[in-house]
Amino acid sequence: MTAFPQSNVPRFSVEVYQNEYLPEGGREVHAVVTVTATTNGGATTDGGAGAGTAPGPRAYTRAAGPDAAVVIMVDCSGSMEYPPTKMRNARDATAAAIDTLRDGVAFAVVGGTHVAREIYPGGGGLATADAATREQAKQALRTLSAGGGTAIGTWLRLAGRLLSGADVSIRHGILLTDGRNEHESPEELQASLAACAGRFTCDARGVGTDWEVREVTGIASALLGTADIVADPAGLSADFARMMETAMGKEVADVALRLWTPVGAEIAFVKQMAPTVEELTGRRGDSGPRTGDYPTGSWGDESRDYHVCIRVPAAGVGQEMLAARVSLVLPEPEGGIPVALSHGLVRAVWTDDTAASTSINPQVAHYTGQAELARTIQEGLDARKSGDRDGATAKLGRAVQLASVSGNEATARLLAKVVDVVDAPTGTVRLKVKVTEADEMTLETRSTKTVRVKK
Incomplete structure (x- = not known):
């Protein structure tokens, strides 16, 4: 060796x-x-x-320099025009991600509607990041405009083709959407994910509140990336910069x-x-x-x-x-x-x-509880959406209890926006009468985030 x-x-x-x-x-x-x-x-x-x-x-293989390639996929469907600031925020966020690219990294920008379009550099290839290409890419972002439908599978397949042509070890995608994948069937999206799995990893973000949580989290899960909500489009630039910085830190x-x-x-x-x-x-x-x-x-x-x-x-x-x-x-x-x-x-x-045989290892016990926490949040939200208030109260109450016991303060704070917590240790809660869509979607999107066990 x-x-x-x-x-x-x-x-x-x-x-x-x-x-x-x-x-x-x-x-x-x-x-x-x-x-x-x-x-x-x-x-x-x-x-x-x-x-x-x-x-x-x-x-x-060193990946934090020229041995990495990234494709940024930006939703350009018609809904991105409502409000008009959303498209502007998406352009600014993409520019922030481009500025975070290290010299030598191969990259491209894809505009996504019901079809996928190469925004930069075009010609079926990737550009190599340096001061000149970063500036050219940011200039090309001015051509991004909203119009058309949403077929995310086409965006992913184009990203896969672009990344497959790069002689690099780290291949990564960043995907932004603001709406539901209405212009292709779930089976078509799953086929695209299957075709891309193992070829590149992908972080997915939903902006606003008109997108489908399980679509975005499913994309990230299939492609071994992260998923999150950016409820306020003004937060996109900071989020994109963080995602790209993390991607630049991958080394194997x-x-x-x-x-x-x-x-x-x-x-x-x-x-x-x-x-x-x-x-x-x-x-x-x-x-x-x-x-x-x-x-x-x-x-x-x-x-x-x-x-x-x-x-x-x-x-x-x-x-x-x-x-x-x-x-x-x-x-x-x-x-x-x-x-x-x-x-x-x-x-x-x-x-x-x-x-000895009945003792539960603390790490195993902790993560068994964290898995149950994620599952009960999803079940509770499903019950709430279906009108089953008793079921939702029971499940979300159990989630509050699990979050309290495990010290998962971030999830506890998200749960407190959906239920009124009467007593966290016993999981006694009341469903809130009014819950914003953003708060509910944030809880659902981040339900699988865990807290590390204290060893």
């Missing part, structure tokens, strides 16, 4: 937190896997049981969470739990005997938590086994053998000590 080309390319560490003890005949093993990518020479924090770091230095792409299980064991589920809840179970790709890879996308200097559940064969007291081996892997260029960046172990030990 070759040496790191730059000291600020991240090294990965894996920390496994679990209660490894099961009662006699017990079959389910739960573990929280914390993955940390660290710059500045690869220093890592001390891990829990089964923690491991990269087995040795490796030449990563296509990192996979690899799980190996022994004969007789199987993966029940894999979920990302921090910074957001994201179901990964169905995204498994087989990578070898009893081995599967789960995509995690691009990484910069950051840490994420994953909840893994493994079903193991029942065993008697005193027996123990390796339930799973967890690795972070990065594909070698040109189809070579993937290299393990870090690893950790999940164990199972059968005991007749009731106190």
Whole structure:
């Protein structure tokens, strides 16, 4: 293996937190896997049981300079003209994102209606960011005007074609919409997402309150990006600049969470739990005997938590086994053998000590609650929309209770805009008579954002 080309390319560490003890005949093993990518020479924090770091230095592809490409997709449908400031804010936001591009990064701007149009540079290619091209791109933004329908799948497919022509490691999209995807079927959008998944990541933003939350969050989820609401168009510039700055901080792409299980064991589920809840179970790709890879996308200097559940064969007291081996892997260029960046172990030990086998690991307990919090918020909002006030009160009350117990203050504040909180610890609430659409959509959009467990 070759040496790191730059000291600020991240090294990965894996920390496994679990209660490894099961009662006699017990079959389910739960573990929280914390993955940390660290710059500045690869220093890592001390891990829990089964923690491991990269087995040795490796030449990563540097993405924060010329080894990255970004396409910005801007909604130009007719609704962007109402109010007229919305289109102006979108142009300003795109300009702010362009100003945040680092020299050498390949980029393009796409205008989206019921069709997708190249705004800059045109000709089916990408421009290379420097002072001149950034200025040219900002001049081209003046041609953005509102008119037409909305077919987001066409925007994504054009972005995919543009990005596929770039010889880079990090391929990323930023998508802005203000309305519902009314000019293509849900099946057409899903087909476009399937075609783009694995080819580039994408952050999605909804501006105003006339868009569909599950469309925007579905886009971000499928393409391993972030989703959020910008209720006031005046906030777009700051949000776009932050998104682009984060994209510029990504340094390695296509990192996979690899799980190996022994004969007789199987993966029940894999979920990302921090910074957001994201179901990964169905995204498994087989990578070898009893081995599967789960995509995690691009990484910069950051840490994420994953909840893994493994079903193991029942065993008697005193027996123990390796339930799973967890690795972070990065594909070698040109189809070579993937290299393990870090690893950790999940164990199972059968005991007749009731106190040991019934103890719930604090990390597992915390994220089980965070998953329930996200689910109950969605169920409560669905009940509220359908007119089921009793059901909505019960679900949102439980959400308030979970947010209080886990210390998720940001979600608690959002919930307080939808319900009057009588007693947070018991989840006693009353539905508010009047709730703004922006507050309800903000709660729904951000319902999957979690708070990190205090280790």
